[in-house]
Structure formats: structure tokens, C-alpha cells
Amino acid sequence: MCLKVFITGKPGSGKSTLVKEIVEELKKHGWRIGGILTPEVREHGYRLGFKVVDVASGNEAWLASVHIPTDKMVGKYYVNRKSFEKVAIPALEYAIKECDLIVIDEIGKMEFISSKFKQILERILSSDKCLLAVVHRSYAQKFRDYGEVYWLERDKFSKIKDEILEKFLKEA
Numbered sequence: 001m002c003l004k005v006f007i008t009g010k011p012g013s014g015k016s017t018l019v020k021e022i023v024e025e026l027k028k029h030g031w032r033i034g035g036i037l038t039p040e041v042r043e044h045g046y047r048l049g050f051k052v053v054d055v056a057s058g059n060e061a062w063l064a065s066v067h068i069p070t071d072k073m074v075g076k077y078y079v080n081r082k083s084f085e086k087v088a089i090p091a092l093e094y095a096i097k098e099c100d101l102i103v104i105d106e107i108g109k110m111e112f113i114s115s116k117f118k119q120i121l122e123r124i125l126s127s128d129k130c131l132l133a134v135v136h137r138s139y140a141q142k143f144r145d146y147g148e149v150y151w152l153e154r155d156k157f158s159k160i161k162d163e164i165l166e167k168f169l170k171e172a
Contacts, residue, residue: 002130003171004147005164006107008140013152015134018161019105022132023055025165026101029172034095035103036088038063038111049077050110052084054091055103061087064110074109081114092120101130101168107143108136130171132164 007015016039023033034056041048049065062068063084064077072079088111095102102124111117124131125146133143140149148167150160 002128003167004125004131004133005167006133006135006140006143006147006149007152007160007164008135008137008149009152010137013154014157015152016105018152018157018164019103019132019134021161022164022168023101023103026168029169031101031168031172032099033101033103034091034099035101035105036091037103037105041065052087054087054094056091056094056099059087059091072113074113077110079110079113084111085114085116088114089116089120092124096120096124096127096129099129100172101132104131104133106134106136107139109138130168132168 007018009015027033037053037055038050039053040050048067050063051060052063053060061083062080064074064079066076068078068080070078070080072081092102107121131147135143143149150164152160
């Protein structure tokens, strides 16, 4: 069973940045990495929503937006389940089959609207694949049984990054 790491913390603590930096460092060591990122989309300082991006292929689509109405909402965002699944599910399937590390940024309310995402997440959690995931702080407790959960704060960024990198590199 490979290492599974979950990063949580308050908004703006650097969770996504930490994942990206760890991914870049592991790539330098030859790790094959796949999965999804969900970067925010901003325009003129205003958050319009979130995309879902396939780490391996670069394919992307809207996860949620303030401008594209759907029947599901989280806060002020309309969640586009079909668009999310079109990118996320193949990206995660690929990562399960072909990669050393699966990345999921993030596991939260928006992503859980998709039953297909829930199913593939269960497969990943029970697999022998390494996982690096950002998990919304309201779900963090649920993932303690699957791996190590780190609470990230800005002043501990470097320390936590080094610790996680060291653990993954020992897995290689």
C-alpha cells in the first residue's frame, strides 16, 4: 500500500500551491503523475468559478461558475457535474492505470455532487496507488483512516512540504 497524503487548512493557506510544488519536485525524480487540479478562475480580482484540469493531458472544463446556470449549487457557484466528469473521470482512470502518484485538488462539496467521482475516489482510496489530495477542512476527519492528514498554515509551508516530499521519495 502506497502513501496517501491529504492536505487541509483554511482558504488561502497554500494548499494548492503546496500540491503543485510537490508534484513538480516528484516529476524531477521521475514520478509519473496524473489526476486533477481545480484552479480558481479570476477576472478583475473577482472569482468567477473553478476549472477542472487533467494533470497529464492538460484537458480542462468548468467545474463551477457564477455565470453558467445548472441545477446544482454550492454557495454562489453553479456546479457543472457533466463538464467536471468529462475531464475528471478519464483523468483519474488514466492515473490509476498509468501513474505512480494520483493528485486530486480538491475533494469537497462541489466534487461530491458527482456520484462517479465518489465511486472512483473509493477505488483510489482502496488501491495500492500513492495519493496526494487537498481535502476541504469539513471533510478532513473522514480521511484520517486512509492516510496522513496535514493541516497547512502559511508559516509551516516549507516544513510540511519537505516532510511530505521526503515521505514520498522513500516510497520510490
